[in-house]
Amino acid sequence: xxxxxxxxxxxxxxxxxxxxxxxxxxxxxxxxxxxxxxxxxxxxxxxxxxxxxxxxxxxxxxxxxxxxxxxxxxxxxxxxxxxxxxxxxxxxxxxxxxxxxxxxxxxxxxxxxxxxxxxxxxxxxxxxxxxxxxxxxxxxxxxxxxxxxxxxxxxxxxxxxxxxxxxxxxxxxxxxxxxxxxxxxxxxxxxxxxxxxxxxxxxxxxxxxxxxxxxxxxxxxxxxxxxxxxxxxxxxxxxxxxxxxxxxxxxxxxxxxxxxxxxxxxxxxxxxxxxxxxxxxxxxxxxxxxxxxxxxxxxxxxxxxxxxxxxxxxxxxxxxxxxxxxxxxxxxxxxxxxxxxxxxxxxxxxxxxxxxxxxxxxxxxxxxxxxxxxxxxxxxxxxx
Amino acid sequence: xxxxxxxxxxxxxxxxxxxxxxxxxxxxxxxxxxxxxxxxxxxxxxxxxxxxxxxxxxxxxxxxxxxxxxxxxxxxxxxxxxxxxxxxxxxxxxxxxxxxxxxxxxxxxxxxxxxxxxxxxxxxxxxxxxxxxxxxxxxxxxxxxxxxxxxxxxxxxxxxxxxxxxxxxxxxxxxxxxxxxxxxxxxxxxxxxxxxxxxxxxxxxxxxxxxxxxxxxxxxxxxxxxxxxxxxxxxxxxxxxxxxxxxxxxxxxxxxxxxxxxxxxxxxxxxxxxxxxxxxxxxxxxxxxxxxxxxxxxxxxxx
Numbered sequence: 001x002x003x004x005x006x007x008x009x010x011x012x013x014x015x016x017x018x019x020x021x022x023x024x025x026x027x028x029x030x031x032x033x034x035x036x037x038x039x040x041x042x043x044x045x046x047x048x049x050x051x052x053x054x055x056x057x058x059x060x061x062x063x064x065x066x067x068x069x070x071x072x073x074x075x076x077x078x079x080x081x082x083x084x085x086x087x088x089x090x091x092x093x094x095x096x097x098x099x100x101x102x103x104x105x106x107x108x109x110x111x112x113x114x115x116x117x118x119x120x121x122x123x124x125x126x127x128x129x130x131x132x133x134x135x136x137x138x139x140x141x142x143x144x145x146x147x148x149x150x151x152x153x154x155x156x157x158x159x160x161x162x163x164x165x166x167x168x169x170x171x172x173x174x175x176x177x178x179x180x181x182x183x184x185x186x187x188x189x190x191x192x193x194x195x196x197x198x199x200x201x202x203x204x205x206x207x208x209x210x211x212x213x214x215x216x217x218x219x220x221x222x223x224x225x226x227x228x229x230x231x232x233x234x235x236x237x238x239x240x241x242x243x244x245x246x247x248x249x250x251x252x253x254x255x256x257x258x259x260x261x262x263x264x265x266x267x268x269x270x271x272x273x274x275x276x277x278x279x280x281x282x283x284x285x286x287x288x289x290x291x292x293x294x295x296x297x298x299x300x301x302x303x304x305x306x307x308x309x310x311x312x313x314x315x316x317x318x319x320x321x322x323x324x325x326x327x328x329x330x331x332x333x334x335x336x337x338x339x340x341x342x343x344x345x346x347x348x349x350x351x352x353x354x355x356x357x358x359x360x361x362x363x364x365x366x367x368x369x370x371x372x373x374x375x376x377x378x379x380x381x382x383x384x
Numbered sequence: 385x386x387x388x389x390x391x392x393x394x395x396x397x398x399x400x401x402x403x404x405x406x407x408x409x410x411x412x413x414x415x416x417x418x419x420x421x422x423x424x425x426x427x428x429x430x431x432x433x434x435x436x437x438x439x440x441x442x443x444x445x446x447x448x449x450x451x452x453x454x455x456x457x458x459x460x461x462x463x464x465x466x467x468x469x470x471x472x473x474x475x476x477x478x479x480x481x482x483x484x485x486x487x488x489x490x491x492x493x494x495x496x497x498x499x500x501x502x503x504x505x506x507x508x509x510x511x512x513x514x515x516x517x518x519x520x521x522x523x524x525x526x527x528x529x530x531x532x533x534x535x536x537x538x539x540x541x542x543x544x545x546x547x548x549x550x551x552x553x554x555x556x557x558x559x560x561x562x563x564x565x566x567x568x569x570x571x572x573x574x575x576x577x578x579x580x581x582x583x584x585x586x587x588x589x590x591x592x593x594x595x596x597x598x599x600x601x602x603x604x605x606x607x608x609x610x611x612x613x614x615x616x617x618x619x620x621x622x623x624x625x626x627x628x629x630x631x632x633x634x635x636x637x638x639x640x641x642x643x644x645x646x647x648x649x650x651x652x653x654x655x656x657x658x659x660x661x662x663x664x665x666x667x668x669x670x671x672x673x674x675x676x677x678x679x680x681x682x683x684x685x686x687x
Contacts, residue, residue: 064588086587099585103603112599113589157585164589 017042017077017168017200018063024071025058025224032058033069034224040168040217045194045201047215051247052206055224060170060204064093077167092161093170096177098153100145100160106132107141109156113164131163134196151182162197169194171203175210187213208248212236220244236297241384245295252301252349254278254294258381261288267320268294268381272347276310279320281376285383293382298352300378303339303364304371313373321379323372325349327364339364341372421656431652439657448641448658455638456665458552458627459620462559466567466616467609469560474571475601478578492568500562504629507558511548511630518545554630555637559620566619567612574608575601607677614673618666638662 016039025033033055040046048056061067062074065086074081076090092113101109110131114124132138135155145153154174161169174190175183191214194201205211211218212232220227220235220243227247228240239245242253256270256278266284269277278294286292304311310322325341328348334355341349349372353364364370421440423433442448477488495503510516522543529540548554578601586596602609624639631637638658645655 064584066584066587086584087590087592093585093588095581095585097579097581099579099581101582101585101600112586112591116590116595160585160589 015042015078016040016075017044018202019075019078020059020062020072021075022072023059023062023069023074025055025062025067026070031224033062035072036224036226037072038219038226038229040200040202042200043198045191045214045216046203047211047218048202048204048221049208049211049215049218049247050206050221050227054221056204056206056221057172059221060093060172060202063089063091063168063202064170065089090167091170092164092166093172094154094157094161094174096173098157098177100148100153100156102145104145105141106137106143106145106148106156109145110159110163112160117164127163131159134162134193135159150178151186154178154186158193162199166199168200168202171201173205174203176205176207183210190214212248220247222247237380239295239380239382242293242295242382245380245382250298250350251295252298254347256292256294258284258286258288258290258292261286266381268292268379270294272343272345273323274345276319276322278379279316279376280379280381281315284381286381290383295380295382296374296378298338298350299336299354300374301349301351302373303341303351303353304373305362306369307371311371311373313375316376321374321376323349325370325372327366327368327370330364330366339370341370417656418660420653421660423653425651425653428650439654440661442654443657443661451636451638451641452661455621458555458559458635458637459617459623461556462563462620463567463613463617465556465560466564467613470564470567470571470612471609473564474568474575477568477572478575489572492565492572495562496565500625503562504558504625507554507561507630508549511554511557513545513547513549515548517548521546549630550632550635552631552635554632555627555635558626558630559623562623562626563616563620566615570608570611570615571605574605574611578604610673610676614669618669621665622662 018038018040020036020038023033023036024031036055036059048059050056058067062069063076065081065084065088068083081089101112104112107128111124111128114127119127128141129138132141135158137152137155137159140148140152145156148156154177171190175186178186187210190201203211203215212235215232217229217231218235219229222243228235228244230238235244235248239248239251245251246253254270254272256268256273258266259269259277260267261284263283264281266280266282267277268280268284284292302311306324310319310324312318313321323341323343325343327339328342329340331338331340336352336354339351339353341351343349351372419433420431422435422437423431424436424438426432473492477485477492480488508515512518522545525540525543533539582600582604583596586600587593591599621637622639623637624643627635627637627640628643631640639662642655642658642662645651645658649655
């Protein structure tokens with residue numbers, strides 16, 4: 001937890017660039033955002049992640065000034081925004097549809113914000129050129145938006161927002177309108193761009209892969225509240241709830257009872273895994289007798305050929321952290337394969353296995369009976 | 385093959401009746417009127433079609449040119465007023481909440497379902513000397529007068545009713561009233577299609593509401609504005625009933641002159657020529673619209 005301590009220290013050293021303080025937003029009888037408090041530091045690439053309707057877009061629109069909180073306050077660089085209109089805020093936004101003005105060419109689109117600010121013509125021209133070069137659109141300055149691809153239109157939107165030198169750049173589902181291959185490439189470009197300009201980026205997305213790949217910190221939102229806040233690896237390896245464990249990545253989840261909870265050992269009995277139990281080499285949250293959930297990521301499960309005895313798991317008493325089942329389905333993904341193993345209880349386990357070798361020595365086929373095992377450090381124990 | 389034959393039969397069954405209807409009751413009569421415009425009266429009832437251009441030459445007499453000019457001016461003023469009034473109305477409907485929108489559109493269209501004659505007579509009731517407008521003004525005038533007397537001032541002289549009816553003012557008021565829906569509906573259609581995030585982007589980039597309106601909304605709604613202008617201008621130019629009932633002796637428009645040629649003056653060839661000059665003006669307006677909106681897809685997107 002050194003990292004956390006380090007971050008706490010950093011937080012004390014800097015003033016947050018964005019502060020949400022007890023934000024509540026109601027639309028009629030519907031509560032879109034329910035008492036959210038959140039600080040975002042300068043230079044972060046922050047992601048608001050969650051399923052549709054979780055309030056993440058409403059939060060972003062409150063920063064831009066398109067929505068006003070019902071309760072609470074939004075601070076940008078220490079200044080309470082109150083009802084400051086969008087055109088008076090030091091933030092700019094890249095819209096989901098990009099909202100590139102269709103009646104203006106690329107250069108005019110990018111220059112729009114500076115023309116409004118009444119900058120001298122020479123300066124506008126120089127800065128437009130600079131912004132277009134930044135997003136590699138220099139040669140397309142005279143094009144109309146309908147002559148651009150989706151990716152190019154997004155670059156126009158980025159250049160148009162960045163040219164205003166905002167304190168914070170807001171991105172609303174920036175990659176959702178692009179095709180899969182381009183999306184991968186733009187992820188990389190977005191983080192490169194952010195490092196180059198050094199501006200705080202705040203992105204809204206429903207795509208967990210995207211958030212994990214780009215963001216330095218993520219707030220997972222659920223039903224208008226923040227379910228968990230942390231770095232991508234925090235969220236993936238240390239989810240705080242079943243919702244987060246399930247929303248980020250895929251997970252095998254078992255309901256069980258904590259039957260032994262010591263300082264350096266815990267045992268959980270899960271009906272789905274009977275007669276075997278889950279063993280942890282450390283204490284578990286909750287006290288003995290508590291009902292808990294055990295979550296294990298698919299890539300942390302190992303497959304073994306069928307044998308009369310369960311495989312031995314290092315540092316773990318026998319007949320713990322193992323399960324036996326039948327392979328019901330195999331999804332071949334190229335870089336890895338997903339095996340769906342059905343246990344005798346009927347529960348399906350997802351086991352992910354990298355395809356390291358082009359010639360598989362150890363072949364697992366449909367209908368094979370197999371053993372599944374995992375290390376004691378793999379399971380996450382969740383109380384809610 | 386059978387299907388193809390069947391669909392061909394279906395094609396003719398559906399296409400032929402309306403085509404015949406339009407041919408018999410619209411194109412052929414129009415052709416006859418067009419032919420008349422190249423003829424002259426013979427006796428009391430006959431028209432001889434001689435291919436003469438006399439009627440058209442006569443139409444360029446300053447007397448008629450002046451009425452043409454005046455009709456264009458009145459229709460143009462009507463269109464301008466409709467645009468000035470209609471644009472905010474359309475904008476308000478687009479931004480009204482979703483439950484209110486159908487109701488507001490209904491209110492715009494409601495007058496369409498009332499007979500034009502009845503609506504015009506209702507306007508007479510409003511505008512005439514003892515009408516509702518003068519009655520209301522008189523009430524305020526008299527209240528003001530009483531108030532003045534109360535504070536010890538000289539009471540106002542007796543209220544002189546305003547001359548609101550039987551003049552050009554009444555004609556323009558009537559035409560704006562009748563043609564406003566023609567302007568509001570195409571504007572609404574164009575504004576409703578506009579991606580709202582374009583306006584938000586403009587605000588986000590620092591533009592105020594007025595700047596956004598003129599830099600983003602108006603240019604993007606231009607096809608709708610042009611449609612609204614043409615759809616309003618064309619019928620306003622040919623208005624007959626409104627100037628006839630609300631206008632004074634000097635407010636007759638070209639349609640009134642045409643009517644007189646066909647009826648009282650019994651000069652069908654000259655009336656036909658004036659009618660066709662009006663139609664040519666209409667064609668010119670439509671051609672202008674096609675020119676202004678050239679190269680744009682019909683739905684107004686992706687300009």
